[in-house]
Ligand code: SF4
């Protein structure tokens with residue numbers, strides 16, 4: 001029996017609208033963003049909430065994403081609870097400010113409707129914008145559907161603003177596939193959400209009589225120490241993220257874990273994915289089981305910090321993996337998931353892991369494609385073939 | 397800035413008191429040092445006005461170099477109308 005105070009309240013929302021609803025409920029103080037497909041609807045809905053007086057936040061219109069994140073940084077320094085949203089080229093225009101937000105330890109929350117990077121221009125989903133954030137010091141969460149992005153957005157504020165963490169956090173969803181797909185989303189009551197996230201505790205009082213310096217010069221004598229500190233904040237965040245997931249389960253009845261596991265108890269081969277593909281992978285795993293292949297699915301909800309503990313736990317008995325990457329690490333031996341898994345495993349001699357790039361620029365992935373790829377993976381593992389990135393769904 | 401402290405003790409996010417730039421003695425970047433020859437100096441204040449680091453100070457009725465912040469760029473020596481400033485190699 002669960003002691004859930006879950007309400008039966010739900011809304012019909014796309015991923016984008018689910019994010020906007022969550023942001024309204026956490027009662028942000030400040031929003032700055034610039035419209036870009038497929039994220040636009042998030043800020044459109046938020047500006048409407050502000051205009052209608054449903055959300056008492058300062059909404060600052062700016063001329064570019066670079067300015068949007070800059071404005072967010074200023075507001076976050078001043079102690080505001082801050083939100084922004086973006087996609088693709090918008091994110092890369094913010095790029096200069098991404099490490100500034102994390103280096104200053106500002107708990108800004110960003111929604112990312114993931115979209116392929118130019119050139120050539122493409123508005124559809126892949127994870128190349130999201131994956132490009134890997135080195136910029138943001139906690140990175142990824143949702144599978146609109147429900148998850150609603151939940152993760154609320155949790156992102158609590159994680160980011162925790163005094164043990166103080167790191168900016170991105171909650172991402174697949175552009176269009178999730179951002180524009182209408183779904184039933186179970187929502188919490190405003191008061192429940194507000195109690196859960198609490199008030200943001202400002203670290204400073206901006207006061208002309210007692211001036212502070214934000215972003216000072218830190219050269220050979222001190223820069224290294226500040227980076228070491230950030231690394232520690234990521235370590236601390238692992239614990240906080242697990243706590244927040246547990247606490248959220250109590251109020252919502254929805255269980256979150258850094259890694260989602262599906263039919264992994266007795267699995268002999270695992271499909272690894274992130275985002276909406278996790279859902280397709282579940283169906284593929286069921287199909288494979290009908291054919292006598294014991295497949296399971298591992299879905300990444302937490303991407304940074306890398307859930308090393310969970311990776312080791314989950315892969316204790318499963319040593320054959322088909323890793324699906326909706327991102328191409330150009331010039332690299334393998335994609336980010338592959339590298340994260342390999343580097344996380346304490347014992348890796350017997351693991352057979354094969355990397356597959358799929359779905360770039362929004363190219364569909366089907367159940368059959370996953371089923372076939374898993375079968376191929378099993379063959380490759382049997383023959384002990386070396387790993388070479390393969391492409392699924394490209395015209396040869 | 398937090399010189400000599402462990403990373404555990406340093407200010408989170410490098411947020412420090414205002415005016416902390418003063419703690420950076422940038423003088424140690426210098427490879428050449430300006431030396432004023434007061435027998436030639438006519439107190440025109442051109443060096444004082446042009447030093448990009450404000451490292452030339454007015455002390456009483458003469459100019460002086462503040463070696464804590466002088467980076468040794470040599471602008472003062474170049475601009476001095478009486479060639480009263482000599483750039484000398486820093487001893488390492
Ligand atoms: S050498 Fe450059 S920094 Fe030093 S006093 Fe002269 S002008 Fe100023």
Ligand code: SF4
Pocket residue numbers: 432436437438439440441442443444459475476477478479480481
């Ligand atoms: S520029 Fe030369 S003459 Fe003029 S004040 Fe400086 S040192 Fe003296």
